[in-house]
Amino acid sequence: MRWEYISQNFIEDQIRKPNLFLDETKLDINYVPEELPHRDKELIALSQLFLILLTQPNLISRRVLITGIIGVGKTVTVKYFGRMILEAAEKREIKIRYLHINCRKERTGYKVLIKIMKSFENNFPNRGLSHQDIIDVLCDMLNRNNLHLVLVLDELNYLIGKNDDLIYTLTRINDESFNTAQRLSLIGIVRNISCLNNLDESTLSTLQRNIISFEKYDKKQIRDILRSRAKVSLKPRVFNSAILEMIAEIVQKKGDMRKSLELLWSSTKIAEAKELKAITPECVRLANNQIIPSNSLGFLKSIKTHKLVLIASILNILKKPDTFNTDISTIQDEYSHFCENIGSPPRSYSQIMNYLHELQNYGIISIKINSRNIKGRKSQISINDYSIKELETSLISILKGRGIYI
Ligand SMILES: Nc1ncnc2c1ncn2[C@@H]1O[C@H](COP(=O)(O)OP(=O)(O)O)[C@@H](O)[C@H]1O
Ligand SMILES: [Mg+2]
Structure with a gap:
């Protein structure tokens, strides 16, 4: 019997996809690298x-x-x-x-x-x-x-x-x-x-x-180790300091290098699957969400509308490519804009601050004080544990259920 050519060969598709790894085995748990920082x-x-x-x-x-x-x-x-x-x-x-x-x-x-x-x-x-x-x-x-x-x-x-x-x-x-x-x-x-x-x-x-x-690694040490491992396993333009910093931020509480390397590996795999040339913050969020699959979004349904609108405005800022975090005044502007669109007056500054802290307690956002510059200390708001796209889809559908279109 002769085979007709099949219309789509998925193996060929996979081969055509960009390869972002220099050597994937160098991220393997059993690999012993040439240098061990810290x-x-x-x-x-x-x-x-x-x-x-x-x-x-x-x-x-x-x-x-x-x-x-x-x-x-x-x-x-x-x-x-x-x-x-x-x-x-x-x-x-x-x-x-x-x-x-x-x-x-x-x-x-x-x-x-x-x-x-x-x-x-x-x-x-x-x-x-x-x-x-x-x-x-x-x-x-x-x-x-x-x-x-x-x-x-x-x-x-x-x-x-x-x-x-x-x-x-x-x-x-x-x-x-x-x-x-x-x-x-x-x-x-x-x-x-x-x-x-x-x-x-x-x-x-x-x-x-x-x-x-052996003491737990701190954030800076995790970042250094990630860099040392990324240099030998990924192509040069696939990662940058901000991406490594983001991963280090996510894993620093546990200080677990195994999880850090897993996150780096899956973020790269996700970037490849999306046919990107480099890892983006959203790739890291998706990878992190895969590793902790318990982050289901059902709880959003119980959150009050204005808080959801506040989340939606944060998502709108962070979904821009290569945006790792934002600050309160940018969020406030975006939120006021949203409120105008839905015809509801925005909540006060102090109310917004309360909301942000609640959202942090829910584990949706993380708020960090940037202490690099004492004079201009600023709160940095980021989302690391959820995919922005998935959050957005859920939010839109919940708000739609409440008659609000954003
Ligand atoms: N200082 C370091 N430099 C490079 N890679 C490291 C370093 N510390 C840990 N790793 C990597 O992190 C992962 C976890 O380390 P491992 O030795 O398995 O931890 P433990 O045995 O303490 O659970 C491994 O992939 C290891 O290669
Ligand atoms: Mg061990």
């Missing part, structure tokens, strides 16, 4: 702790605990450190093995052990050996090969409280098995140190000796 202090601390592995190999082993909330770069920083230590070891012909295991994926101590063994020997049996058998094989192998293993147990909290003695055993390997060579160092990563309370006291104290806690 994590120097933590990398230096790790380097100082592990220096002895290079200066006096296998003399002692290290146990370090990393803590910090989600998205503060714990995983990526430790992986980056892993590269540094491997590079330094190789130069000096010291045999170090770095192994990063996510305990959330493995779930049990036994599976973690198997994973460790498989990294050395691909066809290591999945079952049949006891905990202690495997530990013995591991120790023997490290000794025979004169290796030091730097074992990272990421999301370690998934192993704790499961009656699982892996951590206990691992922290004692060196004490029992060898008098001389110390061949296993541990880096445990947890979000919250309190999850360790279930451990027995001596394990806890060995682990707690060296703790590096």
